[in-house]
Amino acid sequence: MSVAGRMVRAMNSLHLAPWSEKGLQILHRQNTPEMTEHLGGPETEQAIADRHARYLRLDGGEMLIVHLGEVAIGSVGYWEREWNGEDVYETGYGILPEFGGNGYAVEALRLAADRAAARGDRRYLHAFPHVEHAASNAVCRKAGFDLVGTVSFEYPKGTWSESNDWRLDLTARGA
Structure with a gap:
């Protein structure tokens, strides 16, 4: 099978699962200098535990575990926020470095x-x-x-930085 064929097959097995206790392992694996360079750096053990607890009880959105087949390869989520006077969703994502560069974060x-x-x-x-x-x-x-x-x-809270504001019109996605 060609490289492109293998990638199509792998992409077809990419799926999202609700946040669970398995997510705590993902948070620990994502808590590296490489993965947190633009997010304020690695977190303490307590901060990771607190984040995991918030994700388990998230209301007004969802945190999800990204799976490639049966393997957990990262996380993605969206949550409610107010931005420039409008109710929107914000999103965040992280794919483990060993799975990077294959389009999994995009998918x-x-x-x-x-x-x-x-x-x-939300629009x-x-x-x-x-x-x-x-x-x-x-x-x-x-x-x-x-x-x-x-x-x-x-x-993170208390730290301001220059960021790009990317926006996706959800109404254009169809329901």
Whole structure:
């Protein structure tokens, strides 16, 4: 089978599962200097436990585990927020480095956007990657988001940085 054929087969087995206790392992694996470089750096054990607990009880959105076949390869999610006077969803995603560069983040983000669109209660889904995070900005572009502009964005809490504001019109996705 060709490389392209294997990739199509692998992409077809990419799916999202609800956040569960398995997600705690993903958070630990994502808590590296490489994966958190544009997110304020690695978190403490307590911060990871707190994040996991928030994800388990998330209301007004969902955190999801990204699976390639039976293997958990990352996370994606969306949650309610107010942005520029409008009720929107914000999204975040992270694919483990050993699975990077294969389009999995793009596909996971599209699947999460479909789930957000199916709720029918928000028009836009926004992502706010740091302006210097080339890979994350490429994911947004490839997933069909439009670049709205550059903004000062707070993440983590108390830390402001220059981020790109990417926006996806959920009403254009159909339900």
